[in-house]
Amino acid sequence: ETGVTQTPRHLVMGMTNKKSLKCEQHLGHNAMYWYKQSAKKPLELMFVYNFKEQTENNSVPSRFSPECPNSSHLFLHLHTLQPEDSALYLCASSQDLRSTDTQYFGPGTRLTVL
Amino acid sequence: GQQVMQIPQYQHVQEGEDFTTYCNSSTTLSNIQWYKQRPGGHPVFLIQLVKSGEVKKQKRLTFQFGEAKKNSSLHITATQTTDVGTYFCAGRWDSNYQLIWGAGTKLIIKP
Numbered sequence: 001e002t003g004v005t006q007t008p009r010h011l012v013m014g015m016t017n018k019k020s021l022k023c024e025q026h027l028g029h030n031a032m033y034w035y036k037q038s039a040k041k042p043l044e045l046m047f048v049y050n051f052k053e054q055t056e057n058n059s060v061p062s063r064f065s066p067e068c069p070n071s072s073h074l075f076l077h078l079h080t081l082q083p084e085d086s087a088l089y090l091c092a093s094s095q096d097l098r099s100t101d102t103q104y105f106g107p108g109t110r111l112t113v114l
Numbered sequence: 115g116q117q118v119m120q121i122p123q124y125q126h127v128q129e130g131e132d133f134t135t136y137c138n139s140s141t142t143l144s145n146i147q148w149y150k151q152r153p154g155g156h157p158v159f160l161i162q163l164v165k166s167g168e169v170k171k172q173k174r175l176t177f178q179f180g181e182a183k184k185n186s187s188l189h190i191t192a193t194q195t196t197d198v199g200t201y202f203c204a205g206r207w208d209s210n211y212q213l214i215w216g217a218g219t220k221l222i223i224k225p
Contacts, residue, residue: 031211040123042215043157043202056212090156097211099144100164105156 003027004106006091012112013081021076021109023091029104031097032074034066037088037108049074050097081113116141118205120216128224133190135219137203144206146186147213148177152199160188160201190221198223 004025013019025032034046048056049068063085065077074091088108094101120137127133137146145164149157161170163179163186170177174197176189186205190197200220204213 040217042118042217043204045212048212094211099206099209099211100162101211102147102159102162103157103213104159107156 003104004091004093006089006106006109008109009107010110010112012114013078014114015081015083017081018077018079020078021089021091021111023074023076023106025072025074025091025093025104025106027093027095027104029093029095030071031094031101032068032071033092033094033103034074034076035090035092037090043090047076048097055097078111081111083113086111086113116205116207116214118146118203118214118216120203120219122219123217124220124222126222126224127193129195130192133193133197133221134187135201135203136185136187137205137216138185139205139207140184141207142183143186144183144209146179146203146205148186148188149202149204150199151202151218155199157202193221193223195223197221 007022031050033048036044045058046060047066052068063080067075090108091106092103094103147162148160151157161177167181168179174191178187200218202218203216
């Protein structure tokens, strides 16, 4: 499945580093999401964009900064992260923000913060 | 806030045995979706249930939505090694677009 791609697939960073995660969707969707997946916990929705406009920020710390330059691309800028931020970061897209839309996920970026 | 409780957390089965995972909400859902995540993979959409009492089948997988739209289940008949992974339910309320995810049930096939 190549509808939603994410780079890099793995990332190790120190707490003082700045890095960015990239997501691209090739499905013609209008909505894009960032999720955090930690072991033994439900997926946590971080940010939602619809037509490039942010519609949701679920109380995410400011060390995570999203950017959506167009409906096909989504970035997550990371700076001064903490070890507890280590997780799988998943990007997803859906056609719109309707209550019946299906979400399509990218392969994720496995982030380790040292 | 709204939550979806999913049980069990893990289920170990012999190949050929059946598997079931359950999701519950304290309030009425507008719909519920099921996803599968293979080891090392990402969630992949399986099905959406919308109607009260709805039952849908995909080969050996049977999905049910309760009459009160507060619970749902996924049943796999005669598990195979290809079924290994974590199964997630994700619910919506009040026609909101946000999915609230269960913690997942990991299906493990005993060697």
